[in-house]
Amino acid sequence: MTQLTPVLSEHWDEADSFTLAGYKRSGGYTALEKAFKSTPDEVIALVKESGLRGRGGAGFPTGNKWSFIPQGDNKAHYLVVNADESEPGTCKDIPLLMADPHVLIEGMIIASYAIRANHSFIYLRGEVVHVFRRVQKAIEDAYAAGLLGKNILGSGFDLDLTLHAGAGAYICGEETALLDSLEGFRGQPRLRPPFPAIAGLYAMPTVVNNVESIASVPAIINNGATWFQSMGTEKSKGFTLYSLSGHVMRPGQFEAPLGITLREILELAGGVRAGHQLKFWTPGGSSTPMFTADQLDVALDYEDVAAAGSMLGTKALQIFDETTCVVRAVLRWVEFYKHESCGKCTPCREGTYWLVQMLKDLEAGNGTEADLEKLLDLCDNIAGRSFCALADGAVAPIISSLKYFRAEYLLHFSEGGCPFDPVASTLFETAGA
Amino acid sequence: MSFTVEEFATMDSIIARYPKSRSAIMPLLHFVQSIDGYITKLGIETIATKLDLAAAEVTAVSTFYTQYKSEPVGEYHVGICTNTLCAVMGGDAIYESICDHLGIKKDQTTSDGKVSLERIECNAACDYAPVVMVNWEFYDNQTPASVTELVDNIRMGNPPAPTRGPNSLRTWKQNSAVLAGFSDGLAEEGVQAGAPTLLGLEIAKSQGKK
Numbered sequence: 001m002t003q004l005t006p007v008l009s010e011h012w013d014e015a016d017s018f019t020l021a022g023y024k025r026s027g028g029y030t031a032l033e034k035a036f037k038s039t040p041d042e043v044i045a046l047v048k049e050s051g052l053r054g055r056g057g058a059g060f061p062t063g064n065k066w067s068f069i070p071q072g073d074n075k076a077h078y079l080v081v082n083a084d085e086s087e088p089g090t091c092k093d094i095p096l097l098m099a100d101p102h103v104l105i106e107g108m109i110i111a112s113y114a115i116r117a118n119h120s121f122i123y124l125r126g127e128v129v130h131v132f133r134r135v136q137k138a139i140e141d142a143y144a145a146g147l148l149g150k151n152i153l154g155s156g157f158d159l160d161l162t163l164h165a166g167a168g169a170y171i172c173g174e175e176t177a178l179l180d181s182l183e184g185f186r187g188q189p190r191l192r193p194p195f196p197a198i199a200g201l202y203a204m205p206t207v208v209n210n211v212e213s214i215a216s217v218p219a220i221i222n223n224g225a226t227w228f229q230s231m232g233t234e235k236s237k238g239f240t241l242y243s244l245s246g247h248v249m250r251p252g253q254f255e256a257p258l259g260i261t262l263r264e265i266l267e268l269a270g271g272v273r274a275g276h277q278l279k280f281w282t283p284g285g286s287s288t289p290m291f292t293a294d295q296l297d298v299a300l301d302y303e304d305v306a307a308a309g310s311m312l313g314t315k316a317l318q319i320f321d322e323t324t325c326v327v328r329a330v331l332r333w334v335e336f337y338k339h340e341s342c343g344k345c346t347p348c349r350e351g352t353y354w355l356v357q358m359l360k361d362l363e364a365g366n367g368t369e370a371d372l373e374k375l376l377d378l379c380d381n382i383a384g385r386s387f388c389a390l391a392d393g394a395v396a397p398i399i400s401s402l403k404y405f406r407a408e409y410l411l412h413f414s415e416g417g418c419p420f421d422p423v424a425s426t427l428f429e430t431a432g433a
Numbered sequence: 434m435s436f437t438v439e440e441f442a443t444m445d446s447i448i449a450r451y452p453k454s455r456s457a458i459m460p461l462l463h464f465v466q467s468i469d470g471y472i473t474k475l476g477i478e479t480i481a482t483k484l485d486l487a488a489a490e491v492t493a494v495s496t497f498y499t500q501y502k503s504e505p506v507g508e509y510h511v512g513i514c515t516n517t518l519c520a521v522m523g524g525d526a527i528y529e530s531i532c533d534h535l536g537i538k539k540d541q542t543t544s545d546g547k548v549s550l551e552r553i554e555c556n557a558a559c560d561y562a563p564v565v566m567v568n569w570e571f572y573d574n575q576t577p578a579s580v581t582e583l584v585d586n587i588r589m590g591n592p593p594a595p596t597r598g599p600n601s602l603r604t605w606k607q608n609s610a611v612l613a614g615f616s617d618g619l620a621e622e623g624v625q626a627g628a629p630t631l632l633g634l635e636i637a638k639s640q641g642k643k
Contacts, residue, residue, distance in 0.1 A: 004637035013634055017625045076452070085557045088516050094557040095630040098597065119452065126463070126500050127512075127556055129569045129608045130598040130623060137620035162450050165612040167459055167498035170554065184455035184484075186497040202453055242633075245559035246518055252560050252632030268636050286517065318518050318559065332517040336554055342497075426523040427563070428576045 002260045004268070005231055005239040007219050008212070009255045012099040018134050020141040023102035029147060031218035035110045036155040043114040047217060049225040051237030056082055056173075056210030057284065057313045059236075059302045062217075068197035069115045069205045078206040079112045079120040080182065081214055083135075084166050084173040086125055087285035088336060089316030092241040092253060093211035097124070097131045100215075101138035105161065107214035109152065110221060112159050115207055119160045123178050126165040136163050170340035174388045175208040177342065188344045189388035212241060232258035236301030236312075246281075246319035247273045247425070259304070262317060263296040276321035280404065284313020286333045287393025289400035310400070325420035326405045327412055330397045331359040337394035345386035352394050354378060359398075362409060365417040372402060372409055436479055440468065444483055447614065454484050458494050460613045462501050467610035471502040500569075500612075507542045507549035509587045510605050512566040513580070516555040523563040523576060528552060530577035535584060547588045560629035561596070568608045570595035573627060598623050 016022035023029070035043050048063025069077055081104065085093040097104060104122070112120045124132055139161055142148045150158045164182060171177045172187040179201050181187035200206020216238065220228050228238045236258040242265060245251045249270030256265070262281065272278050280290045283300060289310040291298070298308045305312045320329060338352035358375055361367055379395035386392075402409065411419055423429050436444075447464060448457040458480060465476030472495045481488040495501045513531065515524045528550075532538050535548060542549040558564045561573035565580055572583060573596040586593055592602040599619040603611075611617055 003640055004633055006634045006637045009631075009634045012626050013631050015625055019621065086555060088555040089518060089559050090555070091557045091559045091561075095626060099626045099630065125557070126498075126612050127553070127566065127569045128571075129603075129611050130571070130595070130620075132611055133599075133616070133620035136614070136616060140616070163614065164456075165460065165463060165614075166500075167462065167612075168500035169498050181459070182456060183453070184458040184494065186494055243560060245562060246522070250629075250632055251562070252629035254633035255637070256633070269632070316559070320518075320521065324521050329517045329521060332515070332520055336516055339554065422521075422525060425521045426526055428523055428526075 001267075002256060002264050004254060004256050006255045007239050008096060008100070008103065008215055008241065009253060017099050018101055018138070020102060020138070020145060023100065027222070028102055029106055031221035032106050032109055032147070033153060035113060035221050036153060036157070040114045040116060043110060043221070046225055047114070047220060050220045050228040051225075051232075051235075052213065052216055052220060052228065053236065053302065054210055055212035055216070055240055055314075057087065057311075059312060062209065062213050065197065065207055065209070066111065066115050068195070069207060070198070071116065073205070076119070076202070076204045077115050077117040078201045078204055079108060079115060079117045080179065080201055080206055080208045081108060081120070081122045081211055082173060082175060082178055082208055083122050083124040083211045084178060085211070086170040086173050087287060087314050087316065088333065089243070089245060089282055089285045089318040090314040091243045091245065091316065092314070094128055094131055095253060096211060096215060096241070098134055101135045102142070103215045103218060104135070104211055105138055105142050105147070107217040108161065109147065109159055110217050111207065111209065111214055113155075113157050117207075118158050119162070121182060121201070122161070122163045123172065123182055124163060124165055126167045132163070132165055139163055169342075170336075171342045171388070171390060174390065177388065178208065179206065186342070188342045191387055233299060233301045233303070235303055240315060242300065242315045242317055244269055244317045244319065247276060247321035247324070248319050249273055258301040259299040261297050261299060265317065266296075266319075272319065272321055276323065278319060279322045279324060280320050280326060280329075280401070282313075282316060282318045283310050285316040286318070286336070287311075287389070287396055288313040289396045290404070292404050321425070323420065323425040325418055325422075326401050326408050327359070327363045328418060328420070328422070330401045331356070331363050333397045334359055334394055337390060341390060345391070347382045347385040348391035348394070351378065351382035351391060355382070355394065355398065362412060363418055365412045365415060367409070367413050369410060369413075372406065376402065435475070436468070444479070448483065450614070455486070458484060458491065459498075462495050463609050464613035466501065467606050467613055467615075470606055471505045505542070506605060507547050508604050509547060509567050509592060509602070510549050510551065511580075511584060512551045512553035512556070512569075514554070514556055514562070514564045514566075515552045518559050519555075519563045527563055527565065527575055527577050527580050531580050531584065534581050543588070545588060548584050561627060567592070567595070567602060568605050569612075570598040570602060570608070572596055595623070597627050
C-alpha cells in the first residue's frame with residue numbers, strides 16, 4: 001500500500017494555518033531565505049533537477065518553463081499564477097488557498113526571484129469570495145512583514161504582487177486566454193507561437209504556473225531535489241494532490257506520491273458508496289477521457305494514464321456508480337463546454353452547439369446506431385482544430401463513453417428514453433427527497 | 434445618478450494597481466456591481482471614460498463574463514451547481530425543488546428582491562457535493578430540504594453563515610466590493626478547512642506517516 005505524503009496539506013488541520021503566524025510556526029518563509037542565498041540560476045537549476053512538472057493539467061516541467069525566460073533582455077518579466085480552477089471535478093487549489101495562502105506567496109517570491117520578475121499576479125476565479133479574502137489578507141501581511149515590496153529581507157530583490165479576480169469564464173484557465181483577460185480583454189486564447197515565455201503579459205516574457213506547482217516550490221528548496229525525486233515514478237516525480245469526489249464513502253483530498261492507483265485511494269476512502277459498484281471515473285477532470293473498473297490499477301502518473309488512453313490532467317477523480325446514466329453525464333459535460341466556448345474558433349463554437357443538440361436527442365431516445373457514427377464524425381471534425389484544447393475536452397467524454405458504453409446509448413433508443421432513475425444516483429435517495 | 438467624488442477616487446486607486454490601465458477593467462466592473470448591483474449603462478460609460486476606451490469595448494468585456502450581470506439580481510444570489518457531478522448527486526433535484534418553492538427559474542429574482550437563482554458550473558468544491566453558492570460563498574453538502582430552509586431564512590432576514598466562509602453572510606453588493614479588491618476585514622473568520630479537505634491528512638496521520 002502506497003503511503004500518503006502530506007507536504008502541502010501537512011498543516012491544514014491547524015486552525016490558524018492561513019495566517020502568517022501559523023505559516024511561520026510550521027517553517028514558513030525559511031525556503032525564501034535559503035533561496036536568496038543562491039543565485040536565480042541556481043534556483044532554476046534546482047527546480048529543474050527536482051523534476052517538478054506542472055500540476056495544472058499539462059505536466060510541463062516547471063524548471064524548464066522558468067529557464068525559457070530570456071535573461072539580460074532589459075524587459076519587464078512577469079510571473080502569473082493561474083488560480084482559475086474551474087475544470088469540472090477539480091477542487092484542490094481552492095481548498096489549498098483557503099487553508100494556506102502563504103505557501104503560494106512564498107513560492108511566488110522564489111519563482112519571481114528566479115525568473116527576475118518584479119511584478120507578479122494571481123488570477124483567482126471570482127466565484128470564491130472567501131478565498132479572495134484569505135489571499136488578499138496574506139498579501140497584505142506579507143507586505144507588512146517585509147516579504148513583499150522593496151528589498152525583501154535585505155536581499156535587494158523587489159517584488160509587487162497583485163491579486164486579480166476573474167468573473168466566471170472557464171476559458172480563462174487556459175494560459176493565453178488568462179493573459180488576455182488580465183490585460184482587460186475578453187478571455188480568448190492566443191495563437192502560439194509566440195509562447196508566453198517570449199511574449200506573454202503585455203507582450204513581455206511571462207511564466208504562467210498553476211497554484212499547486214508554485215506551492216510545491218518552497219518544500220523543494222528546503223528539502224532538496226533528491227528528496228523530491230525520492231517520491232513518485234521514473235518520469236513523474238514528487239507528491240501531488242488527488243481530489244476524490246462522487247459516489248464514494250468519504251470524498252476528499254489525498255496527497256500522495258505520483259503513481260498511486262485509484263484502487264488504493266478508494267480503499268483509503270472506504271470504497272464506492274455502500275451497496276454500489278464503480279461504473280466510470282475521470283482521472284483528471286471532465287476533459288480527460290473516462291475510465292472504468294478496468295483501469296483501477298493504472299498508476300496515476302503522467303505516463304501510465306496516457307498509455308491507458310487518457311490524461312492525468314488535474315488529478316480530479318470523479319467517481320460514478322452503476323446508478324448513473326453515462327449519456328446524461330456526457331450530455332451535461334458537453335453542455336458545459338458549449339456554454340464555456342469563447343466563440344473564437346468556429347469548430348468549437350459551432351461544433352459544441354451541434355454536439356449538444358445531438359446528445360439531447362440521443363438521451364431522449366430519438367436516435368439510431370447510425371447517429372452514433374455521425375456523432376463520432378462530428379467529434380473528429382472538432383478535435384484538434386481550434387486555438388486551444390477546450391473543444392478537445394468537449395469530445396473526450398463522448399468518444400471515451402462510446403468506447404466503453406456503446407450499448408447504453410443503444411438502450412436509450414430501444415427504450416425510447418433514458419432507462420435510469422435519476423433519484424437513485426442522488427445522495428439523499430433514501431431520505432425520501 | 435452619477436458616481437460620487439469618493440467613488441471616482443476609488444476607481445483611480447484600482448487603475449493604479451496595474452502596469453497598464455486597461456487591466457483594471459475587471460475589478461472596475463466588480464466595483465460598479467458593488468454600487469449599482471449590476472452593470473449599469475452609466476457604469477460602462479464611466480469605466481470607458483476612465484480607461485480612454487469606447488463604451489462598446491467595455492460592454493464587449495462585461496458581456497463575456499457570467500459574473501457581470503446586465504440586470505439586477507437579488508440581494509442574495511443563489512447558485513446551484515448543476516455541472517455533471519453535483520447534478521447527478523442531487524444538484525438537479527435541488528434546482529427543481531427550489532424553482533417550485535420560490536416560483537422562479539434561473540436568472541429570475543423573487544418579487545421581494547431578496548433571492549435570485551442561477552445554475553452554476555463547477556465551483557471547485559466537488560468533495561462537498563452537492564454544492565450551492567450564495568453571493569459566491571460556499572454552502573456545502575446540500576439537499577432540497579436544506580436549500581429550502583436556506584432561502585426561507587434569507588427571505589426572513591436571517592441568512593445562515595456559509596459552511597466555509599465568514600461568520601455571517603454578506604450581501605451581493607458587499608461581496609462584489611471584495612472582488613474589486615476592497616477588504617471587509619473578514620478574512621480570518623470561519624474554518625481553515627472542511628472535513629473532506631482534511632481527510633487525506635487524517636488518514637496519513639493514522640498510517641503513522643507524516
